[in-house]
Amino acid sequence: MTSPATPAEALVTVEDLHTFYGKSHILHGVSLTVGKGEVVGLLGRNGVGKSTTLKTIMGLVSPSQGSVVFEGRPIAGMQPHRLARLGIGYVPEDRRIFKLLTVMENLRTGLDRGGVTDARKQELLGKVFAYFPVLAERRDQAGGTLSGGEQQMLAIARAMMLEPKIILLDEPTEGLMPRMVSQIKEIIAVLHREGVAILLVEQNVPLTLEACQRIYFMEKGAVRHHAAASELKVDDPVIHQYLGV
Amino acid sequence: MAIPWDIIIIQTVNGIVTGMILALVASGLTLIFGIMDVVNFAHGELFMLGAYIGVVVIVATGSFWTALLLSTLIVALIGAALQVTTLRPLLGRDPLTTILATFGISLVLQNYALWHFGPVPRKIQEPITGQFELFYLVYPWYRVLIAALSAAIIGGLYVFLKYGTYGIWIRATMQDRVMAQAMGIPVPAVHTVVFAIGSGMAAASGVLFGPLIGINHAMGLDWVLKAFIVVVVGGMGNLGGSIAAAILVSLLEAYAVILVGYIYVGGQPLSPAMAVVVPFIVLIVTQLFRPTGLFVPTPK
Amino acid sequence: MSKRSNTTYWIAFWVAIAALTVAPLVLPEFWRRFLTEILIWGLLAMSSDILIGYTGMVSFGHSAFFGLGLYGAAAALLMVKPPNMWLAILYGLAFSAGAALFVAYFATRLRDIYFAISTLIFSQIFYVAIFTLTEITGGENGLNFSRPQLGIPGVYTLPFTSETLHWFVLAVVAGSYVVLRRITQSPFGMVLQSIRENEARTRAIGYPVERYKIVAVMLSGLFAGLAGVLYAFQNRFAAPDFVLFLISGEVVIFNVLGGIGTLVGPILGAAFFLTMREFLSRLFPYLASVFNVPHLAEFPYLIPLGLVFILMVIFMPQGLLGFAKRWLNK
Numbered sequence: 070m071t072s073p074a075t076p077a078e079a080l081v082t083v084e085d086l087h088t089f090y091g092k093s094h095i096l097h098g099v100s101l102t103v104g105k106g107e108v109v110g111l112l113g114r115n116g117v118g119k120s121t122t123l124k125t126i127m128g129l130v131s132p133s134q135g136s137v138v139f140e141g142r143p144i145a146g147m148q149p150h151r152l153a154r155l156g157i158g159y160v161p162e163d164r165r166i167f168k169l170l171t172v173m174e175n176l177r178t179g180l181d182r183g184g185v186t187d188a189r190k191q192e193l194l195g196k197v198f199a200y201f202p203v204l205a206e207r208r209d210q211a212g213g214t215l216s217g218g219e220q221q222m223l224a225i226a227r228a229m230m231l232e233p234k235i236i237l238l239d240e241p242t243e244g245l246m247p248r249m250v251s252q253i254k255e256i257i258a259v260l261h262r263e264g265v266a267i268l269l270v271e272q273n274v275p276l277t278l279e280a281c282q283r284i285y286f287m288e289k290g291a292v293r294h295h296a297a298a299s300e301l302k303v304d305d306p307v308i309h310q311y312l313g314v
Numbered sequence: 315m316a317i318p319w320d321i322i323i324i325q326t327v328n329g330i331v332t333g334m335i336l337a338l339v340a341s342g343l344t345l346i347f348g349i350m351d352v353v354n355f356a357h358g359e360l361f362m363l364g365a366y367i368g369v370v371v372i373v374a375t376g377s378f379w380t381a382l383l384l385s386t387l388i389v390a391l392i393g394a395a396l397q398v399t400t401l402r403p404l405l406g407r408d409p410l411t412t413i414l415a416t417f418g419i420s421l422v423l424q425n426y427a428l429w430h431f432g433p434v435p436r437k438i439q440e441p442i443t444g445q446f447e448l449f450y451l452v453y454p455w456y457r458v459l460i461a462a463l464s465a466a467i468i469g470g471l472y473v474f475l476k477y478g479t480y481g482i483w484i485r486a487t488m489q490d491r492v493m494a495q496a497m498g499i500p501v502p503a504v505h506t507v508v509f510a511i512g513s514g515m516a517a518a519s520g521v522l523f524g525p526l527i528g529i530n531h532a533m534g535l536d537w538v539l540k541a542f543i544v545v546v547v548g549g550m551g552n553l554g555g556s557i558a559a560a561i562l563v564s565l566l567e568a569y570a571v572i573l574v575g576y577i578y579v580g581g582q583p584l585s586p587a588m589a590v591v592v593p594f595i596v597l598i599v600t601q602l603f604r605p606t607g608l609f610v611p612t613p614k
Numbered sequence: 615m616s617k618r619s620n621t622t623y624w625i626a627f628w629v630a631i632a633a634l635t636v637a638p639l640v641l642p643e644f645w646r647r648f649l650t651e652i653l654i655w656g657l658l659a660m661s662s663d664i665l666i667g668y669t670g671m672v673s674f675g676h677s678a679f680f681g682l683g684l685y686g687a688a689a690a691l692l693m694v695k696p697p698n699m700w701l702a703i704l705y706g707l708a709f710s711a712g713a714a715l716f717v718a719y720f721a722t723r724l725r726d727i728y729f730a731i732s733t734l735i736f737s738q739i740f741y742v743a744i745f746t747l748t749e750i751t752g753g754e755n756g757l758n759f760s761r762p763q764l765g766i767p768g769v770y771t772l773p774f775t776s777e778t779l780h781w782f783v784l785a786v787v788a789g790s791y792v793v794l795r796r797i798t799q800s801p802f803g804m805v806l807q808s809i810r811e812n813e814a815r816t817r818a819i820g821y822p823v824e825r826y827k828i829v830a831v832m833l834s835g836l837f838a839g840l841a842g843v844l845y846a847f848q849n850r851f852a853a854p855d856f857v858l859f860l861i862s863g864e865v866v867i868f869n870v871l872g873g874i875g876t877l878v879g880p881i882l883g884a885a886f887f888l889t890m891r892e893f894l895s896r897l898f899p900y901l902a903s904v905f906n907v908p909h910l911a912e913f914p915y916l917i918p919l920g921l922v923f924i925l926m927v928i929f930m931p932q933g934l935l936g937f938a939k940r941w942l943n944k
Contacts, residue, residue: 127496128495129495129496148495148502149492149495150495150496150497150498150499150500150501153495153496153497153498154498159496161493161496165493167485167486167489167490167493167494168489169485169489170482170485170486170489174482174485177479177482178482178497178498178499179498181479181482181483182498227497231497231498353727353730353731400924400928403928404928407931409726409727410666410670410672410726411927411928411931413672413730414866414923414927415924415927415928417866418920418921418923418924418927419920421863421916421923422916422917422920422921422924424916425914425916425917425920426914426917428914429909429912429913429914429917535738535859539734539735539738542731542734542735543731543735546728546731585746587742587745587746588742588743588746590738590739591739591742593735594735594736594739597732597735598720598732601720601723601728601732602723605723605724605728
């Protein structure tokens with residue numbers, strides 16, 4: 070199977086990334102690309118460095134070597150809050166919503182930016198409340214009182230408030246009921262329709278195969294394989310190789 | 315033994331008044347700690363600096379209120395400058411280093427004040443004179459005023475934190491610094507602003523407290539020690555807790571001043587100066603039984 | 615440590631001892647006393663290093679341990695006639711050990727920042743107690759007492775001269791250094807350092823961290839008290855000023871200036887600080903007269919020293935010793 074061609078219009082390109090946590094060498098030269106508006110998957114077992122890759126792109130961890138390029142400019146080492154303003158959204162593995170802030174205040178952390186008109190803010194809010202009616206209901210409730218699934222919705226909605234060009238999604242369906250999993254799938258599809266690129270880290274293979282156009286496979290801190298989603302099936306030996314126990 | 319009710323009432327009011335000023339100082343300290351894990355040793359010196367600047371402004375303009383306002387602003391700026399130059403480079407290092415750095419700052423500020431203003435204590439005139447009757451004793455209006463003003467400033471802080479974009483940013487950063495950054499909140503700037511707010515509040519306390527006691531270069535130490543105790547007892551980072559703890563500790567100390575006269579050691583009653591042990595005792599008791607703070611449930 | 619650097623180390627050690635032994639014979643009286651004081655403060659700073667540099671616990675309470683050693687010795691020298699050197703040492707160490715036990719108890723219950731703040735408050739309380747319990751401690755005016763005789767009373771004694779006192783102090787400080795060095799390099803010392811690096815992991819491995827901390831505090835307090843006793847012999851005067859929190863603060867400064875976790879560093883830090891203090895105290899009056907700015911004469915030495923301290927915390931956290939080591943390794 071030949072590797073699929075990387076898209077002509079690259080949004081995020083990561084090359085030969087090496088990252089350490091203290092003395093642990095986590096990433097051993099990760100390289101991948103996400104094109105404009107593409108949904109790209111990142112699959113692998115626990116601990117291979119998928120989350121670390123996302124964190125490095127988001128600037129939460131500084132790479133010791135390698136480059137991260139966003140819209141043509143190198144961003145490795147830039148402060149995360151600048152990257153968020155440039156258009157990178159991040160939805161971490163444990164959701165990490167602000168538990169003591171209300172749902173509305175959580176959304177405002179992304180909404181209250183310079184250069185956004187009030188009308189646009191209302192538009193964004195309206196859109197997000199339409200996709201997640203539950204959040205509209207609970208808008209004045211503290212984030213910590215929401216259920217796991219609702220917190221996941223909030224985490225995604227919050228990132229959407231930044232009007233990002235790409236969202237880094239880390240295991241959004243972990244611990245969610247099947248009904249919520251399909252809701253996540255829908256949201257990914259909606260975001261894709263709107264032209265938002267997504268880099269999706271997941272353990273849920275069927276979801277990933279359905280939602281993504283291309284998939285990277287990681288093992289031991291590096292990308293080992295790269296395939297188009299259309300060429301893979303759920304019981305593919307490749308899947309077993311990189312995800313099997 | 316006759317219970318001196320009138321003295322008890324007076325001490326209660328005194329305790330509340332001192333408690334409010336202490337709450338003002340402690341709020342800044344707990345806010346700074348809660349958001350950037352910095353134990354600001356220099357907080358007492360910011361208090362002292364505020365009082366001195368107040369003196370200078372009053373001498374120049376004759377207005378107490380101008381002094382309060384200007385002093386707060388100037389020290390807020392000084393605080394911001396200090397944070398950017400000495401604390402920002404230390405971000406991410408061992409918390410011990412910020413204790414040391416702020417200790418160094420406190421030494422420099424203290425000695426500068428000593429050199430510039432001299433060892434003779436200064437005084438600020440009360441903005442309103444006059445007293446009122448409190449149970450056949452007279453009590454100065456000014457003390458009630460400072461309690462009210464302190465409460466107002468703290469109330470203002472609360473409102474600022476609750477509503478408004480910056481308040482959300484500050485609260486978000488306090489809860490999860492990393493995620494706040496990921497949401498585009500300029501955390502380094504937020505740190506500086508919070509440090510400035512804390513410094514300004516310390517300065518305001520200094521000016522408000524000025525008329526009650528002589529202002530000298532060493533006044534900061536006692537206040538910062540008590541403020542630390544209050545912050546620890548109330549729960550570090552817990553704003554409401556510090557305020558409650560400040561009042562509690564001040565009341566207890568005020569009562570201790572009376573009680574101490576009844577305790578005899580070697581034939582002599584203890585001097586009222588020994589009442590300073592009271593906050594320390596409260597600290598010890600809290601640390602033994604509720605280490606995370608009196609008003610914070612101990613995590614399992 | 616390699617054989618070669620070990621030998622170098624011991625050579626350096628004996629050279630230093632030799633220099634310090636000869637010094638009082640060639641120095642004028644003022645500088646002789648100054649050198650003795652550096653040694654005493656060096657011992658105090660070393661004792662603090664056990665906690666800060668090796669166990670990772672910042673303590674601002676050393677002024678209290680020092681003060682108890684000082685006042686304890688004073689008590690012995692005042693209450694028992696003729697003044698007995700050994701009794702003074704005993705009293706001083708006993709008092710500071712008592713305080714160390716008290717602090718040690720809290721060391722086990724409080725984490726870093728809370729511990730640091732508590733020791734600070736403790737030293738302040740101690741100061742207030744000394745200041746106000748005038749009956750017992752002489753309060754503000756302090757206590758005057760006489761220097762004891764060196765030797766064993768009833769067997770053989772001779773009075774201290776400025777030189778012999780210096781050599782006595784040198785012997786005690788050098789001996790303390792050797793003992794502390796032995797301890798820090800022993801398995802016990804290794805555990806302390808492991809606590810400093812990662813307390814949770816040390817506990818998880820199975821070490822009774824609390825017990826180690828208590829011993830560390832006791833050791834630190836005892837040697838600090840010893841410094842206080844020496845100071846009593848040197849000064850013949852005890853006052854609350856020696857128990858100010860500022861003393862604790864200065865000790866921490868010595869530690870950081872010299873380099874924490876090195877034992878020798880704090881002594882160097884003390885030497886540097888005290889020498890700079892002397893130098894600056896003369897510099898400013900001199901500059902004041904040269905530039906005719908009388909106010910400059912009182913410019914506090916703590917302002918430039920404080921600024922140096924802050925700069926070192928930010929840029930040279932390994933202290934002078936660490937800087938020298940790196941420079942020598944180049």
